Amino acid sequence: MPLLLSGNEAIVEGALASGCRMFGGYPITPSSDIAEKMSLRLPKMGGKFIQMEDEIASLGACLGSSLTGIRSMTATSGPGFSLMQEHIGFAAMAEIPCVIVNVQRGGPSTGLPTYPSQGDVMQSRWGTHGDHPIIVLVPFSILECYTLTIKAFNYSDKFRTPVIILSDEILAHLREKIELLKEIDVKVRNFPEVPPEEYLPFDSRYLVPPLAPYGKGYRFHITGLVHDETGFPTADPEKVRSLQERLASKIPEEEVRDMDVRYMDDARICLFSIGSIARSALRAVLQLRKKNKKVGFIRPITVWPFPYDEIKRLSRDLDVIYVCEMNMGQIVGEVERAAECDVRFIGKADGTIISPGEILYRVMH
Amino acid sequence: MRKEVILVGSGGQGTLLGGHILAEAAGIFDGYNVSNSGRYGAAARGDVTVSEVVISDEEIDYPKVTKADYMICLSQIGYDKYKNVLKKNGILIADSFYVYRTEHKNTHFIPLSEVVREKTGSEVGTNIAALGAFVRITKMVSKEAIRKAVKEKTPKGTEDFNLTIFDIGLGKIKEDVKVDEREQDLQEEYISILEADIQQR
């Protein structure tokens, strides 16, 4: 039987179905009900829930538990996401799998706690200092809140990286009907193929070296300092470069790229949007199509790495791309970098959703 | 077919639960696609609360209400704030105790809270009675679907109570008072008392 779930509830279902057995969190609107549901459900499955003292600690605890081989998740919103940047960097550097849900709300600072925004798109890519790989998935429906959470866990294990689910206040408390999957495609992280004495936690022969869980005979060192293959600090430029280059290339755009592309065959105009605002854009596209306007729709589901090549290819036959986002102009810059056509921006960050009518008005005028 | 419903009330009247039950009934038990969202905030402390339900037999792209076909309203300040969301010829189901003046022609004033109070001694359940009236007037969702959703979504031990209240709403309570007649009935004094009361709350 289908279920009527909110976005936050669907994320919980996706996490539990993926085998997430540890959640460390700190309450913050509008993500708190993820923590609440996890605290209720996890112990029933033998999993662990811990409410930490802040968001830095929440992600720290998740990274600790992930190092013991347990799939771990935390969830937060704007201000908490800012605090988590420190440990997102650590997870990227130490290559520790984890899933971070950021239910975006209006910002900056305390901002608009109960109103939506898409103001963290760039922060999710560049929020922590230094160059680092990251995967950011943006759901646009309750079903995707569920399926992308499953995907997030698989990606985080496969690529030994933090994966961010960028939801927002609209999806958090929107309820829709979804059918839970009977069989979940769970791909857990690789266990080392070599005995402990030969194991290198950052083995450069791999793009993504296997990560041994603590307590299984593989004793190794992990640090947030730049390290060599053995995991120990180094400042040797050659070794630093080797690590940086491996990190920069370990998440291939082609492999993790996921896009929702519709009505593009004959399109001259395209509405480009991500997450919940793509719902408004899609409505606008359908209404314009009814008026025989040749309008297409592009929605990256994996927003980072950004699909530059694909946008470039798709833009060749277009006159203009309208980028609709609930912020003062973030992802539009990336579209401009990629597109070979005119790019225009439709956006606002006043706490109200961009309605299909607002998009229509801008496109028609 | 895409139909938009908006439920408006004050914090504590069960507006959000009402929308949730309606969505559950339409989506899970009547098989439509549904999107349901609420607006909350300081609502638990008496502010206006709103629940939106979009019901469709097609994929729902935009999940929020743009122009509502139906409104269930349990508060005058709520009506005043959201009256523009309801289409001009949209159907309004209004609690006749808490809503005293509307601009929509198709207003059904129904003494929901009064009848619930008469029968049970408290107004808890007015939201469920309103769903009864909604089903009777709009026939958007089936009675059976709402009954199932009420059983599932109301607290354990209160299901029968809530189903009884649903039936109260479902039955024709009194002659629905048409908007024009009602306007005449309202004495200026009565309005000012109510306004003062609302402001206090």
Next chain:
Amino acid sequence: MKTEIAVKYLRQEKLPFIWCAGCGHGIILASILRAIDGFGWSKDEICIISGIGCCGRTPGYLDFHTLHTTHGRALTFATGIKFANPALKVIVVMGDGDSVAIGGNHFIHAARRNIDVTAIIFNNYIYGMTGGQASPTTPVGKIASTAPYGAIDPPFDIVELAIGCGATYVARGTAFHVPALDNLIKKALIHKGFSVVDVLSPCPTAFGRRNTMKGVVENFTWLKENVISKSAIKGKKGAEIGKRIIIGEFLNIEKPEYTEIYKRDIIDKVRSPSP
């Protein structure tokens, strides 16, 4: 440290230590290793976690599961590791700035939960690695690179802080009183619950140099002369003790431990059908 212990537990290729001559950190490390060796624990069941600073480098030398985390956050990782896998023995080593300045919030909450983690604080009154800035344990009046006119912020008493926050084993030792330190660390490691050992460790380079204790010997002499053991103060009057720092065991009580409570009162309860 005895050669066989050094050979058994140190990652030989990572030596020598980065610590300066006269630093107390190596002495504390030896004390930890003697305790572990005495228990006969397997190297595979031990996790040693640190934050940032001179003390933060400790795990790198040790052949256990080692984790060098971010500044002040070692206890958060430790909490996650212990909570996820209570079979692991989790030891956290932190400096004074690490544990009670930037990590103060994590310290008080780890203590509050009474999670079975041992926190050993390498307390040298100063931020050594970054060049001698004042820390939350720098005594009032002492000179630091960010307190050129003398520190005015009252220092934390880590022992009292830990007791106040709910730790169930709390002790203080020094890098000079080694047999006593061995004993305290041993007891902390086998204690079930959150255990804290505040260890005074000289830093001639960053602290002593600025505070009339340039030489290694002076630093250790200062510890010798200004510390008194808990057993030695019995029967002594306040005036006789003076401003001397008291070392020894301050608290050793039994209280339900966090991971055990979680299992007993939450997991087992919700999983077993209620009668």
